[in-house]
Amino acid sequence: MQQQTTNTDFEVRSLDAMCVNDEEVKTPGWHNIKYLIMGAVFGIVLIKSEVISWYRIQEMFRLQSFHMFGVIGSAVAVGALSVFLIKKLKIKSINGEAIILPEKSFNKGQIYGGLLFGFGWAMTGACPGPLFAQLGYGATTIVVTIAMAIIGTWVYGKFREQLPH
Amino acid sequence: MNIIEWIKQPWPWYVAGPIIGLMVPALLIFGNKTFGISSSLRHVCAACVPAKIPFFQYDWKKEIWNLFFVFGIFLGGILTALYFQDDASVVVNENLVNELSGYGITEINGLIPEQLFGWSQVGTLRGIILMVFGGFLVGFGTRYAGGCTSGHAIMGLSNLQLPSLIATISFMAGGFIMANLILPYILAL
Numbered sequence: 001m002q003q004q005t006t007n008t009d010f011e012v013r014s015l016d017a018m019c020v021n022d023e024e025v026k027t028p029g030w031h032n033i034k035y036l037i038m039g040a041v042f043g044i045v046l047i048k049s050e051v052i053s054w055y056r057i058q059e060m061f062r063l064q065s066f067h068m069f070g071v072i073g074s075a076v077a078v079g080a081l082s083v084f085l086i087k088k089l090k091i092k093s094i095n096g097e098a099i100i101l102p103e104k105s106f107n108k109g110q111i112y113g114g115l116l117f118g119f120g121w122a123m124t125g126a127c128p129g130p131l132f133a134q135l136g137y138g139a140t141t142i143v144v145t146i147a148m149a150i151i152g153t154w155v156y157g158k159f160r161e162q163l164p165h
Numbered sequence: 166m167n168i169i170e171w172i173k174q175p176w177p178w179y180v181a182g183p184i185i186g187l188m189v190p191a192l193l194i195f196g197n198k199t200f201g202i203s204s205s206l207r208h209v210c211a212a213c214v215p216a217k218i219p220f221f222q223y224d225w226k227k228e229i230w231n232l233f234f235v236f237g238i239f240l241g242g243i244l245t246a247l248y249f250q251d252d253a254s255v256v257v258n259e260n261l262v263n264e265l266s267g268y269g270i271t272e273i274n275g276l277i278p279e280q281l282f283g284w285s286q287v288g289t290l291r292g293i294i295l296m297v298f299g300g301f302l303v304g305f306g307t308r309y310a311g312g313c314t315s316g317h318a319i320m321g322l323s324n325l326q327l328p329s330l331i332a333t334i335s336f337m338a339g340g341f342i343m344a345n346l347i348l349p350y351i352l353a354l
């Protein structure tokens with residue numbers, strides 16, 4: 001029975017919670033501090049490279065600047081090389097676990113949802129990561145945007161079955 | 166130039182991009198986690214208002230690392246504001262400056278135009294469309310697509326996933342359509 005529950009949970013999470021690879025090793029709660037630190041580094045980079053700038057996003061979508069294409073392109077290049085090396089060298093996590101990356105399957109939601117997110121990205125000038133950085137950086141009205149993004153997520157969950165996928 | 170001075174100036178893409186890319190192996194190696202931000206919004210729903218919706222019936226506590234990561238981004242914002250802020254004015258493409266001035270957006274400073282996203286704008290039609298409706302689309306769209314710029318464009322493409330390429334092309338197409346064809350009407354309000 002326990003197994004059954006775990007499996008259903010995995011199914012639901014793997015629908016699209018990005019992270020489905022579970023750590024079997026139990027780590028104490030304070031270990032989560034490492035994610036806090038990595039997040040802080042990410043936040044600082046997003047701001048100092050002006051990725052959180054509404055202007056940079058507008059320039060990207062108007063092809064007026066190479067900056068954002070450079071950021072995303074070089075991030076993907078470094079990310080892809082890293083993933084290649086991790087797979088090739090069978091690098092394990094610091095807890096000694098094998099790193100297995102889940103394969104994504106196609107559904108039409110990636111197109112419909114992708115277009116809708118693209119609209120929101122150009123309007124707010126921010127994707128989810130930058131929203132949190134903007135708020136921390138002092139743009140207090142962004143609480144409205146973040147609250148609406150949470151509501152948007154909830155509404156999607158509510159009407160998921162009725163939407164074409 | 167000391168290190169703090171160097172950090173304060175705007176970083177070029179070839180410095181920022183690779184550091185962002187390194188988030189992918191850092192999360193994999195230090196925690197066996199895949200990079201992705203928008204899922205955090207889902208975990209908030211699952212934790213706060215699951216409302217018996219199947220999509221929110223999962224053990225969100227297993228994903229708590231993602232909430233720590235997101236809170237870290239917020240803290241990174243505060244740290245930058247406190248210690249690494251630079252006083253130089255932002256450089257914005259001349260065509261964009263001209264276009265914006267046509268909509269009465271003349272104060273080009275900071276990273277986010279106060280004339281669009283200030284508190285005085287929250288009650289205006291333009292502000293509501295940009296912040297309220299725009300925010301809704303970010304949350305709804307990312308979940309519908311199964312990820313955002315981090316989960317699909319960076320993590321997914323790094324792992325050579327075709328669905329992520331399709332999603333990324335859709336993000337960009339949506340952004341191009343909005344910025345060039347629809348946003349001008351919104352900004353003119």
